[in-house]
Amino acid sequence: MTISVAVSGASGYAGGEVLRILAGHPDVTIGAITAHSNAGSRLGELQPHLHGLASRILEDTTVENLSGHDVVFLALPHGASAAIAAQLPAGTVVIDAGADHRLEDAAAWEKFYGSPHAGTWPYGLPELPGQREALRGAKRIAVPGCYPTSALLALTPGFSNHLLQADDVVIVSASGTSGAGKAAKVNLIGAEVMGSMSPYGVGGGHRHTPEIEQGLSKALNAPVTVSFTPTLAPMSRGILTTATAKVRPGVTEEELRHAWTEAYDDEPFVHLLPEGRWPATKSVQGSNHAVMQLALDAHTGRVIVTCAIDNLTKGTAGGAVQSMNIALGLAETAGLELQGVAP
Ligand SMILES: NC(=O)C1=CN([C@@H]2O[C@H](COP(=O)(O)OP(=O)(O)OC[C@H]3O[C@@H](n4cnc5c(N)ncnc54)[C@H](OP(=O)(O)O)[C@@H]3O)[C@@H](O)[C@H]2O)C=CC1
Numbered sequence: 635m636t637i638s639v640a641v642s643g644a645s646g647y648a649g650g651e652v653l654r655i656l657a658g659h660p661d662v663t664i665g666a667i668t669a670h671s672n673a674g675s676r677l678g679e680l681q682p683h684l685h686g687l688a689s690r691i692l693e694d695t696t697v698e699n700l701s702g703h704d705v706v707f708l709a710l711p712h713g714a715s716a717a718i719a720a721q722l723p724a725g726t727v728v729i730d731a732g733a734d735h736r737l738e739d740a741a742a743w744e745k746f747y748g749s750p751h752a753g754t755w756p757y758g759l760p761e762l763p764g765q766r767e768a769l770r771g772a773k774r775i776a777v778p779g780c781y782p783t784s785a786l787l788a789l790t791p792g793f794s795n796h797l798l799q800a801d802d803v804v805i806v807s808a809s810g811t812s813g814a815g816k817a818a819k820v821n822l823i824g825a826e827v828m829g830s831m832s833p834y835g836v837g838g839g840h841r842h843t844p845e846i847e848q849g850l851s852k853a854l855n856a857p858v859t860v861s862f863t864p865t866l867a868p869m870s871r872g873i874l875t876t877a878t879a880k881v882r883p884g885v886t887e888e889e890l891r892h893a894w895t896e897a898y899d900d901e902p903f904v905h906l907l908p909e910g911r912w913p914a915t916k917s918v919q920g921s922n923h924a925v926m927q928l929a930l931d932a933h934t935g936r937v938i939v940t941c942a943i944d945n946l947t948k949g950t951a952g953g954a955v956q957s958m959n960i961a962l963g964l965a966e967t968a969g970l971e972l973q974g975v976a977p
C-alpha cells in the first residue's frame with residue numbers, strides 16, 4: 635500500500651523534519667509540498683539537507699494544492715492550520731503539528747493563544763494511557779507541543795499510578811533554538827544565544843502550561859497544577875526536561891522505578907535508562923526516541939525525572955509520523971528507525 639502525503643510548511647523546521655522522515659518511509663510517496671513566502675522556490679535552496687527532494691518546487695499553501703492526498707501534514711504557525719484543516723475532506727488524515735487542536739478547554743486556548751478555539755483532536759502522543767487506541771483510524775490528529783511531549787512522558791507514570799501529589803509539580807526545560815522556528819528573531823541570533831542560557835515565559839505565562847496540565851490531569855483523573863519554566867539553550871535542537879513532584883507519603887524509589895518500567899518497557903521509542911545513567915540530548919538527536927531517568931530525593935520527598943528528546947523529531951515530526959502510522963494501521967516504527975548521534 636502506498637500512501638500519498640502532502641506537507642505544508644515545508645520551508646520551515648517542522649515541515650522540513652517531516653519531509654526528512656517521510657523521505658525514508660517505506661509506505662509513503664511525497665506529493666505536494668507547500669510554503670508561504672517561499673512558494674515558488676526549489677526545496678534544495680531552503681532545506682539543503684534533503685538531497686533527494688532538492689529539485690522539488692514549493693507550491694502555495696492552499697486547500698486546492700493540499701487536496702487529493704491520503705494524508706496532509708500541517709506545519710504552519712499557530713492559528714493558520716485550523717482554517718485550512720476545516721476545508722480538507724473528512725476522509726483525509728490531517729495531522730496538525732501546530733497547537734490549534736491540542737487543548738480541550740476553550741477558555742484556556744483563548745487565554746494563552748488569544749483567538750477563538752478551533753476544537754480538539756486526538757492527541758498524538760501514543761505512549762499516554764489509552765492514546766494509542768484513540769489514534770487508530772483517526773482522521774484528525776493534534777501533534778503535542780515539544781515541551782509537553784517531554785514533560786508528559788516524564789511524569790505520566792507517576793500520576794496514572796497515583797504515586798505523586800497533584801499540587802506541587804515543577805518542570806524546567808531547556809530547548810534548542812529550532813524550537814522557536816526558522817523566522818529571524820533577534821533573541822535567536824548567534825551573539826545572543828551562543829555561550830548563554832536564559833529563561834522565558836516565566837511565572838506561568840507559557841502556552842504549554844495548560845497543555846501539560848491537561849495531560850497530567852487526565853493521567854490522574856483529577857486536576858494537576860504545574861509550574862513550568864522554559865529555557866533557551868545554546869544548541870540548535872534538543873530538549874532536556876527536569877520534572878519534579880512530591881511523592882505521596884510512603885512511596886519508595888523501587889515503586890517509582892517499577893511504575894516507569896511498566897509504562898515504557900514495551901514502548902519502541904521511550905526508554906527508562908539503566909540506573910545511574912542520565913539522559914543527554916545528543917543521544918536522541920535526529921531520532922524519535924525519548925530517554926529518561928528518575929531518582930527519589932529523600933531529603934525533599936520529591937521524584938526527579940529528567941527526559942531528553944529531539945524537539946523536531948519525537949517533539950514534532952517523528953511523533954507526527956508515528957501517529958500517522960498508528961492511524962493508518964502501518965507498522966508504528968515505519969520510517970522512524972533513526973538513531974541518535976555520537977557526542
Ligand atoms: N520547531 C519546533 O520544535 C516545533 C514546532 N511545532 C509547530 O510546528 C509549526 C511550524 O513550526 P516551525 O516549523 O518551527 O516554524 P517555521 O517558522 O520554521 O516554519 C513556518 C512554516 O509555515 C509557513 N507559513 C508562515 N506563515 C504562514 C501563513 N500565514 N500561512 C501558511 N503558511 C505559513 C512558512 O512558510 P514560508 O517560509 O514560505 O514563509 C514555513 O514553511 C508551528 O505551529 C509550531 O508550533 C511543534 C512542535 C515543535
Ligand SMILES: CC(=O)N[C@@H](CCC(=O)OP(=O)(O)O)C(=O)O
Pocket residue numbers: 731732733778779780781809810811812813814815864866949
Ligand atoms: C524554543 C522555543 O521557542 N520553543 C517554542 C515551543 C515550540 C513547540 O513545540 O511548540 P509548539 O508546537 O506549541 O510551537 C516556544 O516556547 O514557543
